[in-house]
Amino acid sequence: MTSAGLDRNSIAEMLESNPPLIEGYPDLAVQLQPNGFDLTLAEVAAFSEPGILGETNAQRFLAEATPLSFAADGMLRLEPGAYRVTFNETVNLPLDIMTLGQSRSSLLRSGVAVHGAVGDAGYRGRYQALMVVYHQGGFTVAKNARVMQLVFLRLEQPATEGYQGRFLEGNPL
Numbered sequence: 001m002t003s004a005g006l007d008r009n010s011i012a013e014m015l016e017s018n019p020p021l022i023e024g025y026p027d028l029a030v031q032l033q034p035n036g037f038d039l040t041l042a043e044v045a046a047f048s049e050p051g052i053l054g055e056t057n058a059q060r061f062l063a064e065a066t067p068l069s070f071a072a073d074g075m076l077r078l079e080p081g082a083y084r085v086t087f088n089e090t091v092n093l094p095l096d097i098m099t100l101g102q103s104r105s106s107l108l109r110s111g112v113a114v115h116g117a118v119g120d121a122g123y124r125g126r127y128q129a130l131m132v133v134y135h136q137g138g139f140t141v142a143k144n145a146r147v148m149q150l151v152f153l154r155l156e157q158p159a160t161e162g163y164q165g166r167f168l169e170g171n172p173l
Contacts, residue, residue: 006097006152008034014152019092019124021152026088026144038104038146039087039127044068044076046083074143083131085114088144093123096158099150101129107147111135114148121155122162125170 006014012032014021025031031038044067051063065084070076093099101116116129129148133139141147 004154005035006154008032011037011152014094014097017094021093021097022089022091024089031146033149036102036149036151037089039089039101039148039150040144041085041141041147042088042126042143043086044078044083044131044141045086046081070143075140076143077138077140078131078133079138080133080136083133084128085131085147086128087126087148090126091119091123091150093119093121093162094158095121095160095162096155097121098153098155100153101127101148101150104147104149110139112139116148116150119150120163120165121159122164123167125167 011021015028022037025037026040031040045065046068047063048066049064052059052061054060063084068076068083091099098121099119101114101119103112103114107114111134112131113134114129114131116127119127127148127150131147
């Protein structure tokens with residue numbers, strides 16, 4: 001078996017599996033891309049306390065973040081800075097699939113980036129990422145906006161053990 005990125009048709013087939021590769025998406029026709037799947041914004045939170053990353057997990061303290069409220073029209077004005085974002089979709093990765101997340105180009109063209117981590121084979125749950133507003137004038141974003149594209153990569157061999165970290169089944173709203 002050769003490692004390869006999944007195309008639109010392969011992703012669509014895996015949406016029909018049990019469990020589906022992704023669930024909870026607002027609009028499949030818009031979110032399914034030629035080389036990935038767009039994740040949509042459920043929540044934006046402002047960091048309120050710093051985090052700590054020690055040598056071991058026992059020495060790790062994740063930064064506290066307070067959810068921000070979208071206006072009545074569904075929009076949220078963000079000042080320059082860093083924010084934790086949570087996506088609407090739940091991802092169910094089989095043992096032979098991992099993901100990488102990238103900012104949508106519309107964000108980059110607006111001075112905003114979304115930084116994601118590796119989605120390990122076997123992970124199940126909602127993804128979170130770091131949104132950084134670099135533009136000094138700030139940025140406005142809508143609830144359910146497509147902000148990050150997940151790229152799915154088939155592993156050359158399935159993982160013998162999937163993700164077992166503290167975020168398994170994590171990040172509920």
